[in-house]
Amino acid sequence: MNLHEYQGKEILSSFGVRIQRGIVAQNAQEAVAAAKHLTTETGTSWYVIKAQVHAGGRGKGGGVKLAKNLKEVEEIAGNIIGMNLITPQTSAKGKRVHQVLVAEDVYYPGESETEEYYMSVLLNRGTGRNMIMYSTEGGMDIEAVAEKTPHLIFTEEIDPSVGLMPFQARRIAFNLGLSGNAFKEMTKFVSNLYTAYVKSDSSLFEINPVLKTSDNKIMAVDAKVTIDDNALYRHKDYVDLRDLREENPIEVQAKEVGLNYVDLDGNVGCMVNGAGLAMATMDLIKQAGGEPANFLDVGGTADAARVEAAFRIILKDPNVKAILINIFGGIVRCDRVAQGVIDAYKNMGNINVPIIVRLQGTNADIAKDLKGKYAVLKYMVDNNLTSLEDVGNIIAKYYMGKLKIV
Numbered sequence: 001m002n003l004h005e006y007q008g009k010e011i012l013s014s015f016g017v018r019i020q021r022g023i024v025a026q027n028a029q030e031a032v033a034a035a036k037h038l039t040t041e042t043g044t045s046w047y048v049i050k051a052q053v054h055a056g057g058r059g060k061g062g063g064v065k066l067a068k069n070l071k072e073v074e075e076i077a078g079n080i081i082g083m084n085l086i087t088p089q090t091s092a093k094g095k096r097v098h099q100v101l102v103a104e105d106v107y108y109p110g111e112s113e114t115e116e117y118y119m120s121v122l123l124n125r126g127t128g129r130n131m132i133m134y135s136t137e138g139g140m141d142i143e144a145v146a147e148k149t150p151h152l153i154f155t156e157e158i159d160p161s162v163g164l165m166p167f168q169a170r171r172i173a174f175n176l177g178l179s180g181n182a183f184k185e186m187t188k189f190v191s192n193l194y195t196a197y198v199k200s201d202s203s204l205f206e207i208n209p210v211l212k213t214s215d216n217k218i219m220a221v222d223a224k225v226t227i228d229d230n231a232l233y234r235h236k237d238y239v240d241l242r243d244l245r246e247e248n249p250i251e252v253q254a255k256e257v258g259l260n261y262v263d264l265d266g267n268v269g270c271m272v273n274g275a276g277l278a279m280a281t282m283d284l285i286k287q288a289g290g291e292p293a294n295f296l297d298v299g300g301t302a303d304a305a306r307v308e309a310a311f312r313i314i315l316k317d318p319n320v321k322a323i324l325i326n327i328f329g330g331i332v333r334c335d336r337v338a339q340g341v342i343d344a345y346k347n348m349g350n351i352n353v354p355i356i357v358r359l360q361g362t363n364a365d366i367a368k369d370l371k372g373k374y375a376v377l378k379y380m381v382d383n384n385l386t387s388l389e390d391v392g393n394i395i396a397k398y399y400m401g402k403l404k405i406v
Contacts, residue, residue, distance in 0.1 A: 307340025329361025
Protein backbone atom coordinates (compact mmCIF):
# COMPACT_ATOMS: atom_id res chain seq x y z
CA MET A 1 0.00 0.00 0.00
CA ASN A 2 1.50 3.30 -1.12
CA LEU A 3 1.17 6.35 1.12
CA HIS A 4 1.21 10.06 0.46
CA GLU A 5 4.22 12.08 1.55
CA TYR A 6 2.41 13.63 4.52
CA GLN A 7 1.23 10.21 5.71
CA GLY A 8 4.71 8.75 5.44
CA LYS A 9 6.12 11.67 7.41
CA GLU A 10 3.56 11.11 10.16
CA ILE A 11 4.78 7.52 10.53
CA LEU A 12 8.42 8.65 10.54
CA SER A 13 7.75 11.29 13.16
CA SER A 14 6.02 8.74 15.41
CA PHE A 15 9.33 6.84 15.57
CA GLY A 16 11.44 9.89 16.38
CA VAL A 17 12.61 10.78 12.87
CA ARG A 18 12.93 14.54 12.39
CA ILE A 19 10.75 15.73 9.50
CA GLN A 20 9.98 18.89 7.58
CA ARG A 21 6.73 19.94 9.24
CA GLY A 22 3.66 20.60 7.16
CA ILE A 23 -0.13 20.60 7.01
CA VAL A 24 -2.25 19.04 4.27
CA ALA A 25 -4.86 21.21 2.51
CA GLN A 26 -7.75 20.32 0.21
CA ASN A 27 -8.16 23.78 -1.36
CA ALA A 28 -6.46 27.17 -1.62
CA GLN A 29 -8.23 28.61 1.42
CA GLU A 30 -7.14 25.70 3.60
CA ALA A 31 -3.61 26.15 2.27
CA VAL A 32 -3.53 29.78 3.45
CA ALA A 33 -4.84 28.77 6.87
CA ALA A 34 -2.20 26.02 7.03
CA ALA A 35 0.54 28.52 6.16
CA LYS A 36 -0.57 30.88 8.92
CA HIS A 37 -0.56 28.01 11.42
CA LEU A 38 2.94 26.98 10.32
CA THR A 39 4.20 30.53 10.82
CA THR A 40 2.85 30.53 14.37
CA GLU A 41 4.25 27.08 15.10
CA THR A 42 7.63 27.21 13.34
CA GLY A 43 8.34 30.86 12.58
CA THR A 44 8.70 30.17 8.86
CA SER A 45 7.77 32.97 6.44
CA TRP A 46 8.33 30.98 3.24
CA TYR A 47 6.35 27.86 2.38
CA VAL A 48 6.78 24.86 0.08
CA ILE A 49 3.59 23.76 -1.69
CA LYS A 50 3.73 20.07 -2.63
CA ALA A 51 1.23 18.10 -4.71
CA GLN A 52 0.18 14.90 -2.93
CA VAL A 53 0.04 12.09 -5.48
CA HIS A 54 1.43 8.55 -5.57
CA ALA A 55 4.25 9.35 -8.00
CA GLY A 56 7.83 10.53 -7.83
CA GLY A 57 9.40 13.36 -9.79
CA ARG A 58 6.75 15.85 -8.72
CA GLY A 59 9.20 18.75 -8.81
CA LYS A 60 10.04 18.12 -12.46
CA GLY A 61 6.33 18.13 -13.30
CA GLY A 62 5.60 21.43 -11.58
CA GLY A 63 4.05 19.86 -8.49
CA VAL A 64 6.47 21.36 -5.94
CA LYS A 65 6.81 25.14 -5.70
CA LEU A 66 8.04 27.75 -3.24
CA ALA A 67 5.71 30.45 -1.98
CA LYS A 68 7.25 33.55 -0.36
CA ASN A 69 4.04 35.01 1.04
CA LEU A 70 0.41 34.12 1.74
CA LYS A 71 -0.80 35.50 -1.60
CA GLU A 72 1.57 33.16 -3.44
CA VAL A 73 0.43 30.28 -1.22
CA GLU A 74 -3.16 30.81 -2.32
CA GLU A 75 -2.23 31.23 -5.98
CA ILE A 76 0.13 28.24 -6.19
CA ALA A 77 -2.14 25.91 -4.19
CA GLY A 78 -5.09 26.88 -6.39
CA ASN A 79 -3.11 26.09 -9.52
CA ILE A 80 -1.78 22.74 -8.30
CA ILE A 81 -5.01 21.37 -6.80
CA GLY A 82 -7.11 19.98 -9.62
CA MET A 83 -4.28 19.78 -12.16
CA ASN A 84 -3.24 16.58 -13.91
CA LEU A 85 0.36 16.25 -12.77
CA ILE A 86 2.61 14.57 -15.33
CA THR A 87 5.92 13.23 -14.01
CA PRO A 88 8.46 10.65 -15.23
CA GLN A 89 6.59 8.10 -13.10
CA THR A 90 3.04 8.75 -14.35
CA SER A 91 1.26 7.93 -17.58
CA ALA A 92 0.93 10.52 -20.34
CA LYS A 93 -2.41 11.53 -18.81
CA GLY A 94 -0.82 12.27 -15.46
CA LYS A 95 -2.47 12.05 -12.06
CA ARG A 96 -5.16 14.36 -10.73
CA VAL A 97 -4.05 16.33 -7.67
CA HIS A 98 -6.68 16.39 -4.91
CA GLN A 99 -4.63 17.91 -2.09
CA VAL A 100 -1.36 19.67 -1.31
CA LEU A 101 1.05 19.67 1.59
CA VAL A 102 1.98 23.13 2.85
CA ALA A 103 5.41 22.66 4.41
CA GLU A 104 7.86 24.89 6.25
CA ASP A 105 10.92 26.25 4.49
CA VAL A 106 13.95 24.45 5.93
CA TYR A 107 16.62 25.88 3.60
CA TYR A 108 17.27 28.86 5.88
CA PRO A 109 20.72 30.53 6.15
CA GLY A 110 23.03 29.64 9.02
CA GLU A 111 26.48 28.62 10.17
CA SER A 112 27.04 26.09 7.36
CA GLU A 113 25.81 25.22 3.89
CA THR A 114 22.80 22.94 3.51
CA GLU A 115 23.47 19.51 2.02
CA GLU A 116 21.08 17.02 0.38
CA TYR A 117 21.49 13.25 0.64
CA TYR A 118 19.57 10.24 -0.59
CA MET A 119 18.55 7.36 1.68
CA SER A 120 16.22 4.38 1.36
CA VAL A 121 15.50 1.20 3.29
CA LEU A 122 14.35 -1.86 1.40
CA LEU A 123 14.76 -5.62 1.08
CA ASN A 124 17.70 -6.96 -0.89
CA ARG A 125 15.99 -9.94 -2.51
CA GLY A 126 19.30 -11.43 -3.57
CA THR A 127 20.52 -11.88 0.01
CA GLY A 128 17.20 -11.92 1.87
CA ARG A 129 18.35 -9.07 4.12
CA ASN A 130 17.18 -5.52 4.67
CA MET A 131 19.46 -2.91 3.19
CA ILE A 132 20.05 0.81 3.62
CA MET A 133 20.97 2.48 0.34
CA TYR A 134 22.38 5.99 0.52
CA SER A 135 24.28 8.61 -1.43
CA THR A 136 25.77 12.07 -1.06
CA GLU A 137 24.01 13.03 -4.30
CA GLY A 138 20.43 13.56 -3.11
CA GLY A 139 17.81 15.56 -4.95
CA MET A 140 15.75 15.34 -8.11
CA ASP A 141 18.41 13.68 -10.26
CA ILE A 142 19.10 10.57 -8.19
CA GLU A 143 18.18 8.35 -11.16
CA ALA A 144 20.98 9.94 -13.18
CA VAL A 145 23.41 9.29 -10.32
CA ALA A 146 22.58 5.58 -10.38
CA GLU A 147 23.10 5.48 -14.14
CA LYS A 148 26.18 7.67 -14.59
CA THR A 149 28.03 7.55 -11.25
CA PRO A 150 27.02 4.33 -9.46
CA HIS A 151 30.16 4.47 -7.28
CA LEU A 152 28.51 7.34 -5.39
CA ILE A 153 25.77 5.02 -4.13
CA PHE A 154 26.55 3.03 -0.97
CA THR A 155 24.71 0.13 0.65
CA GLU A 156 24.63 -1.23 4.18
CA GLU A 157 23.08 -4.67 4.75
CA ILE A 158 21.56 -5.51 8.11
CA ASP A 159 21.83 -8.92 9.74
CA PRO A 160 18.24 -9.76 10.78
CA SER A 161 19.44 -11.68 13.85
CA VAL A 162 20.96 -8.58 15.46
CA GLY A 163 19.39 -5.65 13.61
CA LEU A 164 21.09 -2.38 12.75
CA MET A 165 24.28 -2.06 14.79
CA PRO A 166 25.60 1.32 16.03
CA PHE A 167 28.82 0.98 14.04
CA GLN A 168 26.76 0.67 10.83
CA ALA A 169 24.92 3.92 11.54
CA ARG A 170 28.29 5.60 12.20
CA ARG A 171 29.71 4.20 8.95
CA ILE A 172 26.80 5.68 7.00
CA ALA A 173 27.37 9.09 8.59
CA PHE A 174 31.11 8.84 7.85
CA ASN A 175 30.57 7.90 4.19
CA LEU A 176 28.29 10.92 3.84
CA GLY A 177 31.18 13.12 4.93
CA LEU A 178 29.59 14.38 8.14
CA SER A 179 31.31 15.48 11.33
CA GLY A 180 30.55 17.04 14.68
CA ASN A 181 26.91 17.49 15.64
CA ALA A 182 25.71 16.62 12.13
CA PHE A 183 27.47 13.25 12.47
CA LYS A 184 25.64 12.51 15.74
CA GLU A 185 22.35 13.68 14.26
CA MET A 186 22.76 11.38 11.25
CA THR A 187 23.48 8.28 13.34
CA LYS A 188 20.31 8.98 15.34
CA PHE A 189 18.36 9.61 12.13
CA VAL A 190 19.51 6.33 10.54
CA SER A 191 18.73 4.32 13.67
CA ASN A 192 15.22 5.75 14.03
CA LEU A 193 14.56 5.40 10.29
CA TYR A 194 15.41 1.70 10.34
CA THR A 195 13.29 1.16 13.46
CA ALA A 196 10.35 2.83 11.70
CA TYR A 197 10.84 0.63 8.64
CA VAL A 198 10.84 -2.60 10.63
CA LYS A 199 8.07 -1.81 13.12
CA SER A 200 5.71 -0.42 10.48
CA ASP A 201 6.15 -3.57 8.34
CA SER A 202 7.08 -1.47 5.34
CA SER A 203 8.56 -2.77 2.11
CA LEU A 204 10.11 0.59 1.17
CA PHE A 205 11.19 3.79 2.85
CA GLU A 206 12.71 6.32 0.46
CA ILE A 207 13.82 9.71 1.75
CA ASN A 208 14.97 12.07 -0.99
CA PRO A 209 16.29 14.38 0.08
CA VAL A 210 17.59 13.83 3.57
CA LEU A 211 18.65 17.35 4.49
CA LYS A 212 21.48 18.62 6.62
CA THR A 213 20.25 22.08 7.57
CA SER A 214 22.45 25.13 8.00
CA ASP A 215 22.43 24.54 11.78
CA ASN A 216 23.48 20.89 11.34
CA LYS A 217 20.14 19.19 11.95
CA ILE A 218 19.23 16.10 9.92
CA MET A 219 15.66 15.76 8.67
CA ALA A 220 13.45 14.06 6.09
CA VAL A 221 12.25 16.64 3.56
CA ASP A 222 10.34 14.07 1.52
CA ALA A 223 9.08 10.54 2.22
CA LYS A 224 7.98 7.73 -0.05
CA VAL A 225 6.56 4.89 2.04
CA THR A 226 5.11 1.56 0.92
CA ILE A 227 3.45 -0.65 3.55
CA ASP A 228 3.37 -4.43 3.04
CA ASP A 229 -0.29 -5.27 2.36
CA ASN A 230 0.18 -8.67 3.99
CA ALA A 231 1.00 -7.00 7.30
CA LEU A 232 -1.92 -4.60 7.46
CA TYR A 233 -3.80 -6.90 9.84
CA ARG A 234 -1.18 -5.88 12.42
CA HIS A 235 -1.65 -2.17 11.73
CA LYS A 236 -5.34 -1.37 11.80
CA ASP A 237 -4.53 2.34 12.05
CA TYR A 238 -2.68 2.22 8.73
CA VAL A 239 -5.60 0.71 6.80
CA ASP A 240 -7.46 4.04 6.84
CA LEU A 241 -4.49 5.72 5.16
CA ARG A 242 -5.24 4.06 1.81
CA ASP A 243 -6.32 6.61 -0.79
CA LEU A 244 -8.40 4.76 -3.38
CA ARG A 245 -8.40 7.83 -5.65
CA GLU A 246 -4.73 7.12 -6.36
CA GLU A 247 -5.29 3.50 -7.35
CA ASN A 248 -6.53 1.93 -10.57
CA PRO A 249 -10.34 1.66 -10.14
CA ILE A 250 -10.44 -1.73 -11.89
CA GLU A 251 -7.78 -3.09 -9.54
CA VAL A 252 -9.74 -1.76 -6.56
CA GLN A 253 -12.91 -3.50 -7.77
CA ALA A 254 -11.00 -6.76 -8.33
CA LYS A 255 -9.61 -6.63 -4.81
CA GLU A 256 -13.12 -6.16 -3.41
CA VAL A 257 -14.23 -9.47 -4.96
CA GLY A 258 -11.05 -11.29 -3.95
CA LEU A 259 -9.27 -11.38 -7.32
CA ASN A 260 -5.58 -10.70 -7.83
CA TYR A 261 -5.59 -8.29 -10.77
CA VAL A 262 -2.92 -6.01 -12.21
CA ASP A 263 -3.75 -3.76 -15.15
CA LEU A 264 -1.29 -3.79 -18.08
CA ASP A 265 -1.05 -2.07 -21.46
CA GLY A 266 -1.74 -4.96 -23.88
CA ASN A 267 -4.85 -6.30 -25.62
CA VAL A 268 -5.06 -9.98 -24.60
CA GLY A 269 -7.05 -10.44 -21.41
CA CYS A 270 -5.82 -13.27 -19.18
CA MET A 271 -7.73 -15.40 -16.69
CA VAL A 272 -5.51 -17.98 -15.00
CA ASN A 273 -5.48 -19.92 -11.73
CA GLY A 274 -2.21 -19.61 -9.85
CA ALA A 275 0.34 -16.81 -9.99
CA GLY A 276 3.07 -19.01 -11.48
CA LEU A 277 0.90 -20.26 -14.33
CA ALA A 278 -0.33 -16.69 -14.89
CA MET A 279 3.24 -15.45 -15.30
CA ALA A 280 4.05 -18.30 -17.70
CA THR A 281 0.90 -17.53 -19.70
CA MET A 282 1.87 -13.88 -20.00
CA ASP A 283 5.30 -14.96 -21.25
CA LEU A 284 3.62 -17.13 -23.89
CA ILE A 285 1.51 -14.22 -25.07
CA LYS A 286 4.64 -12.08 -25.44
CA GLN A 287 6.46 -14.90 -27.21
CA ALA A 288 3.58 -15.26 -29.65
CA GLY A 289 3.79 -11.58 -30.56
CA GLY A 290 0.97 -10.33 -28.38
CA GLU A 291 0.77 -8.11 -25.31
CA PRO A 292 -1.05 -9.14 -22.11
CA ALA A 293 -3.73 -6.70 -21.00
CA ASN A 294 -3.67 -7.83 -17.40
CA PHE A 295 -2.47 -10.24 -14.78
CA LEU A 296 -5.46 -12.00 -13.24
CA ASP A 297 -5.22 -14.92 -10.84
CA VAL A 298 -8.68 -16.25 -10.02
CA GLY A 299 -7.20 -18.34 -7.21
CA GLY A 300 -7.98 -21.81 -6.00
CA THR A 301 -11.74 -21.31 -5.64
CA ALA A 302 -12.62 -20.34 -9.20
CA ASP A 303 -16.34 -21.05 -9.08
CA ALA A 304 -18.88 -19.67 -11.54
CA ALA A 305 -19.41 -16.44 -9.58
CA ARG A 306 -15.69 -15.63 -9.47
CA VAL A 307 -15.24 -16.42 -13.16
CA GLU A 308 -18.14 -14.14 -14.06
CA ALA A 309 -16.67 -11.38 -11.88
CA ALA A 310 -13.32 -11.89 -13.60
CA PHE A 311 -14.94 -11.60 -17.03
CA ARG A 312 -16.64 -8.35 -16.09
CA ILE A 313 -13.39 -6.88 -14.79
CA ILE A 314 -11.35 -7.92 -17.84
CA LEU A 315 -13.93 -6.46 -20.21
CA LYS A 316 -13.86 -3.09 -18.45
CA ASP A 317 -10.61 -2.55 -20.32
CA PRO A 318 -11.58 -1.24 -23.78
CA ASN A 319 -8.23 -2.36 -25.20
CA VAL A 320 -9.00 -6.07 -24.73
CA LYS A 321 -9.39 -7.74 -28.15
CA ALA A 322 -9.30 -11.39 -27.01
CA ILE A 323 -9.48 -13.34 -23.76
CA LEU A 324 -7.27 -16.28 -22.90
CA ILE A 325 -8.40 -18.62 -20.12
CA ASN A 326 -5.72 -21.05 -18.97
CA ILE A 327 -6.86 -23.30 -16.14
CA PHE A 328 -5.10 -26.28 -14.66
CA GLY A 329 -7.69 -28.08 -12.59
CA GLY A 330 -6.28 -29.31 -9.31
CA ILE A 331 -8.32 -27.80 -6.53
CA VAL A 332 -10.19 -25.85 -9.18
CA ARG A 333 -12.75 -27.94 -11.09
CA CYS A 334 -12.71 -27.31 -14.82
CA ASP A 335 -16.47 -27.76 -15.13
CA ARG A 336 -16.99 -24.91 -12.65
CA VAL A 337 -14.83 -22.63 -14.76
CA ALA A 338 -16.71 -23.62 -17.94
CA GLN A 339 -20.03 -23.02 -16.17
CA GLY A 340 -18.73 -19.61 -15.11
CA VAL A 341 -18.00 -18.74 -18.72
CA ILE A 342 -21.53 -19.80 -19.69
CA ASP A 343 -23.12 -17.83 -16.85
CA ALA A 344 -21.07 -14.76 -17.64
CA TYR A 345 -22.08 -14.88 -21.28
CA LYS A 346 -25.76 -15.24 -20.41
CA ASN A 347 -25.77 -12.58 -17.70
CA MET A 348 -23.73 -10.07 -19.67
CA GLY A 349 -25.82 -10.49 -22.79
CA ASN A 350 -22.94 -10.81 -25.21
CA ILE A 351 -19.17 -11.02 -25.27
CA ASN A 352 -17.87 -9.59 -28.51
CA VAL A 353 -14.28 -10.79 -28.27
CA PRO A 354 -12.93 -14.28 -29.04
CA ILE A 355 -12.30 -16.51 -26.04
CA ILE A 356 -9.44 -19.01 -26.18
CA VAL A 357 -9.69 -21.61 -23.43
CA ARG A 358 -7.40 -24.31 -22.14
CA LEU A 359 -8.93 -26.52 -19.44
CA GLN A 360 -6.89 -29.43 -18.14
CA GLY A 361 -7.19 -31.43 -14.95
CA THR A 362 -10.10 -32.18 -12.64
CA ASN A 363 -13.40 -32.65 -14.52
CA ALA A 364 -11.92 -31.43 -17.81
CA ASP A 365 -14.02 -34.02 -19.68
CA ILE A 366 -17.23 -32.64 -18.11
CA ALA A 367 -16.17 -29.13 -19.13
CA LYS A 368 -15.78 -30.26 -22.74
CA ASP A 369 -19.26 -31.78 -22.64
CA LEU A 370 -20.59 -28.40 -21.51
CA LYS A 371 -18.95 -26.82 -24.52
CA GLY A 372 -20.85 -29.15 -26.78
CA LYS A 373 -24.19 -28.45 -25.08
CA TYR A 374 -24.10 -24.65 -25.08
CA ALA A 375 -23.86 -22.62 -28.27
CA VAL A 376 -22.62 -19.66 -26.24
CA LEU A 377 -19.26 -21.40 -26.12
CA LYS A 378 -18.83 -21.13 -29.87
CA TYR A 379 -15.73 -19.01 -29.33
CA MET A 380 -14.06 -21.55 -27.07
CA VAL A 381 -11.13 -23.53 -28.45
CA ASP A 382 -10.08 -26.17 -25.96
CA ASN A 383 -10.24 -29.71 -27.28
CA ASN A 384 -6.61 -30.17 -28.23
CA LEU A 385 -4.82 -27.68 -25.98
CA THR A 386 -2.96 -30.17 -23.82
CA SER A 387 0.19 -28.16 -23.18
CA LEU A 388 1.33 -24.59 -22.73
CA GLU A 389 3.07 -24.88 -26.08
CA ASP A 390 -0.30 -25.56 -27.71
CA VAL A 391 -1.69 -22.43 -26.05
CA GLY A 392 1.20 -20.37 -27.40
CA ASN A 393 0.67 -21.74 -30.90
CA ILE A 394 -3.03 -20.86 -30.78
CA ILE A 395 -2.24 -17.30 -29.72
CA ALA A 396 0.38 -16.96 -32.43
CA LYS A 397 -2.13 -18.17 -35.03
CA TYR A 398 -4.67 -15.66 -33.75
CA TYR A 399 -2.21 -12.82 -34.13
CA MET A 400 -1.18 -13.95 -37.60
CA GLY A 401 -4.81 -14.05 -38.66
CA LYS A 402 -4.71 -17.81 -39.23
CA LEU A 403 -7.08 -18.76 -36.40
CA LYS A 404 -10.65 -18.86 -37.55
CA ILE A 405 -13.11 -18.43 -34.69
CA VAL A 406 -16.30 -20.40 -35.44
